[in-house]
Amino acid sequence: MEKPLTGNFRSDKQAVSLEDYERAGGYQGLHKALTIAPADVGELVKKSGLRGRGGAGFPTGMKWSFVPMGKDAPHPKYLVVNADEMEPGTFKDRALMERDPHQLIEGVIVAAYAIEADIAYIFLRGEYVCSHDRLERALAEAKTKNYVGHNILGSGYNLEIHLHVSAGRYICGEETALLNALEGKRAHPRTKPPFPQVSGLFGKPTIVQNVETLCNVHHIVKNGPDWFRGLSKTEDGGTKLYGVSGKVKKPGLWELPMGTPMREILEDHAGGMRDGLHFRGLLPGGASTDFLIEEHLDTPMDYGNVQKAGSRLGTGTMVVLDDKTCPVGMVWNLEHFFAQESCGWCTPCWSGLSWTEKILLAMEQGKGSRQDLDTLTFQTKFLAPGNTFCAFAPGAVEPLQSALKYFGDDFRKHVDEQRCPWK
Ligand SMILES: Cc1cc2nc3c(=O)[nH]c(=O)nc-3n(C[C@H](O)[C@H](O)[C@H](O)COP(=O)(O)O)c2cc1C
Ligand code: SF4
Numbered sequence: 001m002e003k004p005l006t007g008n009f010r011s012d013k014q015a016v017s018l019e020d021y022e023r024a025g026g027y028q029g030l031h032k033a034l035t036i037a038p039a040d041v042g043e044l045v046k047k048s049g050l051r052g053r054g055g056a057g058f059p060t061g062m063k064w065s066f067v068p069m070g071k072d073a074p075h076p077k078y079l080v081v082n083a084d085e086m087e088p089g090t091f092k093d094r095a096l097m098e099r100d101p102h103q104l105i106e107g108v109i110v111a112a113y114a115i116e117a118d119i120a121y122i123f124l125r126g127e128y129v130c131s132h133d134r135l136e137r138a139l140a141e142a143k144t145k146n147y148v149g150h151n152i153l154g155s156g157y158n159l160e161i162h163l164h165v166s167a168g169r170y171i172c173g174e175e176t177a178l179l180n181a182l183e184g185k186r187a188h189p190r191t192k193p194p195f196p197q198v199s200g201l202f203g204k205p206t207i208v209q210n211v212e213t214l215c216n217v218h219h220i221v222k223n224g225p226d227w228f229r230g231l232s233k234t235e236d237g238g239t240k241l242y243g244v245s246g247k248v249k250k251p252g253l254w255e256l257p258m259g260t261p262m263r264e265i266l267e268d269h270a271g272g273m274r275d276g277l278h279f280r281g282l283l284p285g286g287a288s289t290d291f292l293i294e295e296h297l298d299t300p301m302d303y304g305n306v307q308k309a310g311s312r313l314g315t316g317t318m319v320v321l322d323d324k325t326c327p328v329g330m331v332w333n334l335e336h337f338f339a340q341e342s343c344g345w346c347t348p349c350w351s352g353l354s355w356t357e358k359i360l361l362a363m364e365q366g367k368g369s370r371q372d373l374d375t376l377t378f379q380t381k382f383l384a385p386g387n388t389f390c391a392f393a394p395g396a397v398e399p400l401q402s403a404l405k406y407f408g409d410d411f412r413k414h415v416d417e418q419r420c421p422w423k
Contacts, residue, residue, distance in 0.1 A: 002231060004219045005212070005239060006255040009099045015134045018141045021102040027147055029218025033110045034155040036221070039069060041114035045217060047225035049237030053092075054082055054173075054210030055285065055314050056391075057236075057303040060217075066197035067115045067205050076118035078206040079111055080182065081214060083124045083131070084166055084173035087286035088337060089319040092241040093211035095253055097124075097131035100215075101138035105161070107214035109147060110221055112159050115207055120161045123178055126168040135163055170341035174390055175208040177343065188345040189390040212241055234259030234302045242301060244270035246320030247277050253317075259300040265318070266297065277322040281406060285314020287334050288395030290402035291321070311402070326422035327407040328414050331400050332360035338396035349393040352383050356400065363411065366419040373411055377404060 008016045008024050021027070033041050046061025068074065081104070085093045097104055104122075112120050124132055139161055142148045150158050169187055171177045176190035179201050200206025216238055220228045229237040236258050242265050243253040249271030256265065262284065266272065273279050281291040284301065290311035292299070299309045306313045321330055339353040356379045359372045380401035383393040404411060413421050 001257065003239065003255045004223075004231070005096065005103070005215050005241065006099070008103070009095075013099065015098065015138070016100045016102065018102060018138070018145070021100070025222070026102055027106055027145075029220075029222035030106050030109055030113075030147060031153065033113055033218065033221045034153055034157065038114050038116050041110065041221060044225055045114065045220055048216075048220045048228040049225070049232075049235065050213065050216055050220065050228065051236055051303060052210055053212035053216075053240070053315070055087070055288075055312075057313060060209065060213055063197060063209075064111075064115050064207060066195065067207060068198065069116060073116065074204055076204055077116060078201045078204060079108060079115060079117040079120040080175075080178065080201060080206055080208045081108055081120065081122040081211060082173060082175060082178060082208050083122055083128070083211050084170075084178065085125050085128070085211070086170040086173055086341075087288065087315055087317075088334065089245050089283065090243065090286045090315040090317045092243055092253055092315060092317055094125075094128055094131055095241070096211055096215050097128065098134055101131075101134045102142065103215050103218075104135070104211055105138055105142050105148070107217040108161060109142075109152070109159060110218045111207070111209060111214055113157055114217075115205070117207070118158065118160070120159060121182060121201075122161065122163045123172070123182060124163060124165050126166050132163065132165060139163065169343065170337075171343040171390075171392060174392060177390075178208060179206065188343045189392075232258035232302075234300050234305065236302045236304070240301065240316050242269075243315075243317030244320060245317070246282070247274045247322045247325070248272065248320055249274055259302040259305070261297070262292070262299050262301055262318070263297040265301065266320070270320075273320075273322055277324055279320065280323050280325075280327070281321045283319040283321075283399055284311050285316055285318070287319065287337065288392075288398055289314040290398045291406055292402075293406050311398070324422070326364070326420055327403050327410050328360060329364050329420065329422065331403045332357065332364050334399050335360055335396065338392075342392065342396075346389040346393075348383060349388045349396075352379050353393065353396055355379065356397070360400075363414045364420050366414070366417075368411075368415040368418075370412075370415055373404075373415065376400065376411075380404070
């Protein structure tokens with residue numbers, strides 16, 4: 001099968017060089033894009049069915065169509081790459097940046113051209129030092145070949161690209177908090193509307209896009225929307241980077257057709273559970289998605305089908321729970337992370353998550369009560385969509401609400417036996 005995103009990855013894990021990238025057809029998508037009107041590049045992306053790979057799955061071409069275009073549009077316009085990737089269990093963007101940095105840079109230039117952006121920022125997770133060094137080098141190479149900068153390849157189009165290292169908070173991945181961080185302000189989310197497409201960075205039209213999303217863009221321009229749709233097993237176009245972590249035989253990351261069934265990813269690619277362990281459940285798309293269990297394993301991993309099963313595709317990187325790991329302990333660990341990472345802007349989130357975390361810890365330590373179970377259920381409703389300023393808190397309680405649903409007996413045992421049965 002075709003692997004447009006990872007097909008050039010080197011087995012020694014070094015970055016693909018500029019020469020090898022060009023030899024494999026790299027920067028041809030850019031050459032082609034520059035011969036097409038910007039709005040028509042956006043139309044190609046719209047037709048391809050590309051949906052954002054950062055978690056929400058918003059149709060990419062449609063998002064671009066909200067950006068004011070033409071001579072009366074406000075400038076400068078910005079394209080911002082969301083390379084924050086702090087979702088626990090998620091490591092797909094890091095692989096793309098470390099292994100093939102020119103692929104991301106080409107995607108950035110083509111996407112920026114499509115919205116007539118003047119400046120692009122790559123907002124990079126602080127710990128991603130290797131990604132930083134390889135992107136910095138690739139950017140310098142791209143400048144010497146006039147892929148970036150003034151009058152790109154004689155087209156009259158100008159674009160600056162800057163690499164910005166995050167000071168490091170999970171909330172900086174939320175696109176409007178990211179824009180505040182980039183402006184040097186406190187990183188809390190902004191009220192929407194206005195949406196960034198109209199009033200984003202420094203109040204100017206801005207598109208924020210995930211790394212994996214952008215890596216697809218120039219392939220679509222080069223090969224066409226029908227080719228892209230043909231890569232997928234379902235109605236959402238393209239391939240997808242799927243990951244598996246947890247106690248499986250071969251944890252890792254694979255580029256597969258969008259809509260590959262969960263079971264195939266888990267058993268054929270991740271090698272199934274380690275000897276002596278049995279599968280209990282998984283978070284399909286990173287820490288802030290609902291658990292799914294055995295009965296869901298034949299679900300195709302795409303946006304619509306995972307949602308029908310009761311969760312979200314999220315980042316497509318699964319975290320697996322086995323039968324020798326305490327689900328209460330696992331959920332406590334996640335809620336501990338979320339309580340620490342709440343930006344503190346709205347009360348239900350910062351107060352509710354730290355309360356939730358304390359109750360789960362007490363349960364793990366054999367000090368929980370039956371009333372605590374009701375309080376946990378209350379918290380999942382209290383922090384549901386619409387009750388907090390941004391999507392962080394509803395995401396944070398997704399693993400908890402589904403653990404209470406599927407592993408409720410484990411919670412009750414902790415309370416009734418006044419101990420963790422796994423210890
Ligand atoms: C709390 C929170 C954290 C997020 N973290 C990331 C992230 O690290 N990377 C990312 O691409 N999107 C993240 N998102 C989603 C972004 O807000 C935004 O939807 C995304 O960058 C848009 O790009 P896409 O359409 O290409 O997915 C996060 C959202 C929330 C609510
Ligand atoms: S929901 Fe949490 S992360 Fe989002 S604004 Fe409120 S306090 Fe901040």
